Amino acid sequence: MSKKQTLSDDELTKLLKDPATRRDAFSQVIHRYQEQLYWQIRKLVIDHEDSSDVLQNTLLKAWQALDNFRGDSKLSTWLYTIAHNESLTFLTKRQAEQELTIDDPDGYVMDTREADKYFDGDEAQRLLIEAIAMLPAKQREVFNMRYYDELPYEDISRITGTSVGALKASYHFAVEKISAYFKKNEI
Amino acid sequence: MKDNKLHISMEDPELPKQLKDARRNHGGMTVPDDFFAQFERKMNSIIDADIAMKEAEASPSIKVEKRQPVLRPKRWIKVAAMVALVVAVGLAIQFKWFGNNQIDPENMNQLAGIEQVAGDEMDKMEIPEQVEDLLMVSTSDYDAYDIYCGL
Numbered sequence: 001m002s003k004k005q006t007l008s009d010d011e012l013t014k015l016l017k018d019p020a021t022r023r024d025a026f027s028q029v030i031h032r033y034q035e036q037l038y039w040q041i042r043k044l045v046i047d048h049e050d051s052s053d054v055l056q057n058t059l060l061k062a063w064q065a066l067d068n069f070r071g072d073s074k075l076s077t078w079l080y081t082i083a084h085n086e087s088l089t090f091l092t093k094r095q096a097e098q099e100l101t102i103d104d105p106d107g108y109v110m111d112t113r114e115a116d117k118y119f120d121g122d123e124a125q126r127l128l129i130e131a132i133a134m135l136p137a138k139q140r141e142v143f144n145m146r147y148y149d150e151l152p153y154e155d156i157s158r159i160t161g162t163s164v165g166a167l168k169a170s171y172h173f174a175v176e177k178i179s180a181y182f183k184k185n186e187i
Numbered sequence: 188m189k190d191n192k193l194h195i196s197m198e199d200p201e202l203p204k205q206l207k208d209a210r211r212n213h214g215g216m217t218v219p220d221d222f223f224a225q226f227e228r229k230m231n232s233i234i235d236a237d238i239a240m241k242e243a244e245a246s247p248s249i250k251v252e253k254r255q256p257v258l259r260p261k262r263w264i265k266v267a268a269m270v271a272l273v274v275a276v277g278l279a280i281q282f283k284w285f286g287n288n289q290i291d292p293e294n295m296n297q298l299a300g301i302e303q304v305a306g307d308e309m310d311k312m313e314i315p316e317q318v319e320d321l322l323m324v325s326t327s328d329y330d331a332y333d334i335y336c337g338l
Binding site for chain 2: 023026027030031034035038039042043046048052055056059060063064125126128129132148
C-alpha cells in the first residue's frame with residue numbers, strides 16, 4: 001500500500017508500458033483513481049448504480065487501451081477523458097431509451113436525482129444539484145470539472161476537446177444560471 | 188442567509204459556506220459503505236478475467252483429430268444394389284410360379300380359337316326382352332350383367 005502512495009504518475013506510466021509490470025501497475029491505477037473517476041461520473045450520471053457501471057466500463061476500456069496510451073498527456077487526464085466519453089455514451093443511450101433530450105431540465109437527470117437513494121445533502125446541496133442538473137450537458141460537465149474537481153481549463157480542454165475560451169464561456173454561463181436559480185429560491 | 192449571496196468566480200471560487208461544504212462532500216451525494224474497497228476487488232477480478240480470456244485466445248488451440256471419413260457407399264452403388272435386388276426377387280418369383288413351363292404358342296392359338304367360337308355363339312343367342320329392357324335402363328354394364336346372370 002505504501003508503494004502505491006509513493007509512486008508518481010510518471011513512474012506508474014512507465015510500469016504500465018512494460019508488459020511484465022502492467023498488471024500490478026494497473027491495480028495501482030484502480031486504487032488511486034477509482035474514487036476521483038467515480039465522482040466525476042456520478043456528477044454527470046447522478047445515480048449511484050449507473051455510475052458504478054460506467055466506472056467499471058471506464059476502467060476496463062482503459063485497461064484494454066493501454067497500448068494506445070502514449071503518455072503525451074497526464075495519466076489522470078487520459079482516464080478522465082475515457083470517463084467523460086463513457087458518461088456521455090451512457091447518457092445518450094439512456095436518453096434514447098427514455099426518449100428524452102440530454103439537455104432536458106425536466107428529464108433524466110432531474111428524475112434520477114430525485115430517485116437516487118444515495119443522497120443525504122441539505123437544502124442548499126439539493127438546490128445546487130438541481131441547478132446543475134438544469135444546465136445543458138456541456139455546461140454541466142464543464143462546471144463539474146471546474147467547480148468540484150478544480151481542474152485547470154487546460155486539462156478540461158484536453159478531456160473535452162473544447163478550446164479554453166469556449167470552456168470559460170461555458171463555465172461563466174453555468175455560474176450565471178446557477179446563481180439565478182439560487183436567487184429564485186432565495187438562498 | 189439571504190445576505191450570503193452566491194458568488195462563484197471563474198478563477199477563484201468564493202462560495203457561501205453551504206456550497207463549500209457541498210463541494211467537499213460531493214453535493215450531498217453518498218455511496219454505500221465500503222463501496223470503493225469492494226469495487227476495487229471486483230475491478231481486479233474483471234481485469235484478471237480479461238487477461239485469462241486473452242491468453243486463452245492467444246494460446247494454440249487444441250488440435251482436434253481430423254475426423255476419419257466414414258466409408259459410405261456412393262449413391263450409384265446403392266441404386267445398383269437395389270435394382271439388382273429387385274431383379275433377383277423378380278426372377279425368383281417367376282421361377283417359383285411358372286418354373287420353365289412356357290406356354291406353347293400352339294396352345295395359345297387353340298385358346299384364341301375357342302374364344303372366337305364362344306363369341307360367335309354369344310352373338311347368335313337371343314337376348315330375352317326383360318334383359319334388353321334392363322340393359323336399356325341400367326346405368327352400369329356390371330349391373331346389367333349381374334341381372335343377366337341372375338336370370
